[in-house]
Amino acid sequence: SQTIHQWPATLVQPVGSPLSLECTVEGTSNPNLYWYRQAAGRGLQLLFYSVGIGQISSEVPQNLSASRPQDRQFILSSKKLLLSDSGFYLCAWSRVPANVLTFGAGSRLTVL
């Protein structure tokens, strides 16, 4: 069976510090991978998606970046966090683009 792991679960970071959130999927190959953000009072927003190693598409301009160094690994990064980066970040995968999404447990980021 397939599983998705996301970490860390919670982090508090000062403004201007770097960020690295990691997501890995087990039990499948060549998954479509997604990073979403859920800000307070707002719906889920797609940040990045990837259909293969090294292939990253960005949905919104921001100071975040994503990388996919291995087939089942998806990393969300920032060199310098802003207050507005606070939120709940979710990694997800699907077999093909138009298919059921499976979400990780999420990472709650607070930037102070």
Add this chain to the structure above:
Amino acid sequence: KNEVEQSPQNLTAQEGEFITINCSYSVGISALHWLQQHPGGGIVSLFMLSSGKKKHGRLIATINIQEKHSSLHITASHPRDSAVYICAVGSGGSNYKLTFGKGTLLTVNP
């Protein structure tokens, strides 16, 4: 861009009641997803449907493509059903993207 509206925003029910959550969207889609988000934040996919009706246990999801509307029903609601229910619509073929509603907060009291 697709606009996704959910109603109600908040819903409180007594255990055993029949629950209906509605979702409307503005542009034609490939599929519609219903998701459940528990208080801890984890999200589970409940249904993905493009026509008709799907049933899983006490949950039923329907979609009317012509009216651009979907409903999620919960029969014999239970306190463990308390969660945020999120509707998302997808379109774009190979460039498939999801647009999410803001969610409906359901509280079922014993």
